Amino acid sequence: MTMKNMLDIKHELFVFDGIWAETIGQPTKNGFWIIYGPEKNFKTAFALMMANYLRQHERTIYVSAEEGSDVDFVKACQRMGLDEKSKNILFTEYEPLEELTTRLNKQKAPRIVFIDNATVYKDELERGGLMKLKKDNPNVLFILIAHEERNLPYTAPAVLCRKLAKRIFHVKGAAVEVSGRCPGGTIVVNEEKAALYHGSRV
Secondary structure (H helix, E strand, C coil): CCHHHHHHCCCCECCCCHHHHHHHCCCECCEEEEEEECCCCCHHHHHHHHHHHHCCCCCEEEEECCCCCCHHHHHHHHHCCCCCCCCCEEEECCCCHHHHHHHHCCCCCCCEEEEECCCCCHHHHCCCHHHHHHHHCCCCEEEEEEEEECCEECCHHHHHHHHHCCEEEEEECCEEEEEECCCCEEEECCHHHHHHHHHHHC
């Protein structure tokens, strides 16, 4: 492509506001984002908080592969403001990535997919599975949620996803450090818990 060809490309962008615009900017509606952090540090809570916001921009599906529809997961949804009146968002328990891709190729399919989490999908995302997911769904934004090991996302595909991700969300102590190709900054999930963990640094 020439420089003119590249400048002529029309990109679909999210138009965010508030803390989301301040930290994430106005990103494109495809590719990878990643949310990762130690266990029991509000990763799922933050993912649901984000899902509740993103569903207002595009149809969203949350794949709860680890927790399924367990009562704790349902309560977490409610704490993040999701209830029976919440529109434009679907939930599913684990389903193979091949079946997920079939779902995404249907009319009125979700354009945003949360995959919770990388450990459950480790085998399917290895050996080129992560790149195939992107190739098969070029107009979808995938948000992968991963545990943390030695300050990096756990599983090799999650590490690769972090390298490819346009937005990176590192959750620790109920606060989220936002980085990547964006303004960056901090999003607090739970002010009380974050203050206990981080003190005045948040």
